[in-house]
Amino acid sequence: MITVHNLKKTFRVHQGGLLRGSSVVMEAVKDVSFSVERGEIVGYLGPNGAGKSTTIKVLTGLLVPDSGRVEVGGLVPWKDRRAHVARLGAVFGQRTTLWWDLPVHESLELLRHIYRVPEPRFRQNLRDFTELLELGPFLNTPARALSLGQRMRADLAAALLHDPELLFLDEPTVGLDVVAKERIREFIRHINATREVTVLLTTHDLGDVERLARRVMIIDHGSLLYDGALASLQARYGSARELVVDFEFTPIDPQVPGLTLLGAEGPRVRYGFTGAAAAPIARVTAHAPVRDITVKEPEIEATIRRIYEGGLLRDGII
């Protein structure tokens, strides 16, 4: 579906004013290669300024790269712009594609004309999305009067009305409460499963990634640092699992052979371990009488932070 080979995009950045100042070349995307299969949901992650939007803009045909080969569904985005755009949809959490003063259904009608969606297909899609996204109560409301969650749902419908094969989602749940986030994620999963829509998801919300994407790509300073399963990222770069033990009494010596002591506060002691929990639990219970034990999994958030901060994957470590 998507093939990107040695993609490079630079910007000339002016310093000290356009007329007199000098300019430097900023390498937003350095040498990025990846491919995405039809029907995949891929999380595209990276800290601010990493190069995510630049990649997406090239993929949508908005920017022409300096060099590299890019094909989406057999088309070169910036060359076959019209045909390309007809096959993709996009939702940007931070802004809307709806007309601000028009009732939602009129925006959708306008998009039907722009994308030349056949009338029966439009009706069917509108029916489906109205039901799945519960658009009914606000189809007659202008976009400016929608809540953020309603606006996001209307934007998703707008992006999918013309049956795109590929969907770009940029922060699709930003600013929403947990219930609204979950509803949007459920819908994305649904259209991916039932319509085989390929999804490229850029987000800072790792909940989106955990719930939607099995595969993640991580970019930083314009270079791809990781491309693979979310699960292996966690297994390879996540911190250790944690055993939180409440002993019956404050142990005289909280050290347990084979476990890493992370901290002790009265009878509550935390240990780090890797692998299965059974053996560490047996060790702890043999050490002193135990009242309660919980296992804390390392958070994906912490793993990704470690990668950004430590440059863990840079310099050929992967």
Ligand SMILES: Nc1ncnc2c1ncn2[C@@H]1O[C@H](COP(=O)(O)OP(=O)(O)OP(=O)(O)O)[C@@H](O)[C@H]1O
């Ligand atoms: N039009 C432009 N002119 C000059 N520099 C740009 C332009 N667009 C992006 N850049 C620079 O390129 C780098 C990559 O930016 P990009 O917007 O792709 O990052 P990002 O990963 O999408 O970040 P964010 O998460 O903040 O959206 C940044 O240093 C940015 O300042």
